[in-house]
Amino acid sequence: LKPVVVFFASRRPDFREVLMLKQPVGQKRLTNIAIVRLRSHGKRFEIACYKNKVLNWRDGTETDLAEVIQTDTIFTNVTKGDVAKEKDLKTVFGNIGNEEICKRILKTGELQVSDMEREAHLEALFRDIVQIVVDRCVHPETGRQLTPLTVESALRTIGISVQPEQPAKKQALKAIEKLCSEISDSFERAKMRLRFTCPPSVFETIKEEVSGASGARIETETTGEPSSLTFVCDPSCYRQLDRLATVTHAKESVSLQIITATVHAESTELLGSKNAVSSSFGNQPEIQTAKKDPPKTEPKTEPKKNGPACSTCAMEFESTTEYRSHCRSDVHNLNLKRKVKGLPPVTDEEFAEISLDVREGFVGVE
Numbered sequence: 001l002k003p004v005v006v007f008f009a010s011r012r013p014d015f016r017e018v019l020m021l022k023q024p025v026g027q028k029r030l031t032n033i034a035i036v037r038l039r040s041h042g043k044r045f046e047i048a049c050y051k052n053k054v055l056n057w058r059d060g061t062e063t064d065l066a067e068v069i070q071t072d073t074i075f076t077n078v079t080k081g082d083v084a085k086e087k088d089l090k091t092v093f094g095n096i097g098n099e100e101i102c103k104r105i106l107k108t109g110e111l112q113v114s115d116m117e118r119e120a121h122l123e124a125l126f127r128d129i130v131q132i133v134v135d136r137c138v139h140p141e142t143g144r145q146l147t148p149l150t151v152e153s154a155l156r157t158i159g160i161s162v163q164p165e166q167p168a169k170k171q172a173l174k175a176i177e178k179l180c181s182e183i184s185d186s187f188e189r190a191k192m193r194l195r196f197t198c199p200p201s202v203f204e205t206i207k208e209e210v211s212g213a214s215g216a217r218i219e220t221e222t223t224g225e226p227s228s229l230t231f232v233c234d235p236s237c238y239r240q241l242d243r244l245a246t247v248t249h250a251k252e253s254v255s256l257q258i259i260t261a262t263v264h265a266e267s268t269e270l271l272g273s274k275n276a277v278s279s280s281f282g283n284q285p286e287i288q289t290a291k292k293d294p295p296k297t298e299p300k301t302e303p304k305k306n307g308p309a310c311s312t313c314a315m316e317f318e319s320t321t322e323y324r325s326h327c328r329s330d331v332h333n334l335n336l337k338r339k340v341k342g343l344p345p346v347t348d349e350e351f352a353e354i355s356l357d358v359r360e361g362f363v364g365v366e
Contacts, residue, residue, distance in 0.1 A: 033070060035078050038109040041092045045084055046075045047105050054111050055121065059167050065099060068106065072098040118164070125171075126162050130155065132172035136235075136262055137179065140188040143265035150186075158182050189235060191215060193260035196229040196245070202252050203227040209244055213237040226253075232263055312336055313345045 033048045048070045056062035074084040093101050113121070133151045138144060160175050179187040196206050200223060207229060210216050216233040233241070245256040308323040309316040313335045317323040326332055334354075335345040346354070 035112040036105055036109040038105045043088050046078045047102050048078050069102050122162050125168055128168035129172045136190050137187050138190045145264050190262035191232045192235050193232050193263050195257045195259050197226050198254040200227050202249055
């Protein structure tokens with residue numbers, strides 16, 4: 001007996017059964033998020049934020065909280081969707097709203113980012129530091145601005161490490177101080193150009209104060225009503241000089257104006273040409289370039305012929321036909337006899353000057 005295989009068709013679900021299936025309703029998926037976590041009082045609190053917005057909030061670039069957080073709901077686990085209990089929130093943060101709690105977590109919480117995001121942030125922060133150093137430093141000898149490549153190499157040489165939680169400006173100022181102390185022959189803080197405007201009664205007093213400032217050099221001074229004094233000095237002296245205008249001589253209508261925040265040497269011509277550098281600190285030595293001698297022109301020589309050559313007559317020919325015709329000529333026969341006697345060959349011009357009797361006798365004469 002053969003076994004009988006019976007196939008049962010699957011029953012289609014009834015319409016009522018479909019309605020009874022429980023589906024998630026009102027669930028909002030949080031995608032492309034950055035999680036900020038805060039641990040306090042043995043509890044963990046998390047908020048869901050937009051990527052690259054948390055750092056902007058912390059450095060003051062972004063001030064709108066709605067642009068930073070995806071929802072003001074406080075979680076204990078964003079990934080699982082576990083919402084924090086109201087009792088725990090009141091115990092840790094007190095009677096404040098969710099927005100204030102989010103601000104506290106944003107300020108002091110730990111930001112969870114991937115390795116690639118962290119690396120990209122560090123690279124961008126390092127580029128910002130390099131640019132600030134380039135803008136605020138000059139070469140001590142030339143007074144000219146340094147290139148970003150030079151600054152990057154110098155920062156790596158002195159071992160500057162980028163701190164992701166600190167702003168670029170703060171780290172750049174520390175780097176400038178370290179560069180100027182360790183590599184002082186290549187880095188110098190760029191000076192500031194300032195101008196005092198004051199009445200003639202206090203002009204001499206202010207001039208003495210400016211002359212005593214570190215690295216100060218007076219450029220122009222104008223006496224009259226009012227008097228003015230333009231000078232350059234180190235940026236570290238700015239607060240001291242500003243105090244003269246705002247505190248010491250506040251009643252005498254003294255004002256301090258920043259003309260140029262960073263003084264760089266100006267270049268009006270291409271580097272390497274005469275008078276290439278026109279410095280704001282005075283005349284710089286001219287850059288001399290080595291004068292190249294004009295290329296020597298060799299006398300033109302006639303192109304060599306690539307055809308056959310006659311070693312007896314020291315002649316070259318363009319084709320085999322000319323060579324064969326030459327071998328049957330009187331010049332070639334004469335040079336054969338001269339070669340036997342150890343005499344040099346003659347050319348066609350010399351052969352034409354030889355007398356007829358010598359030609360007929362083929363006498364090898366000089």
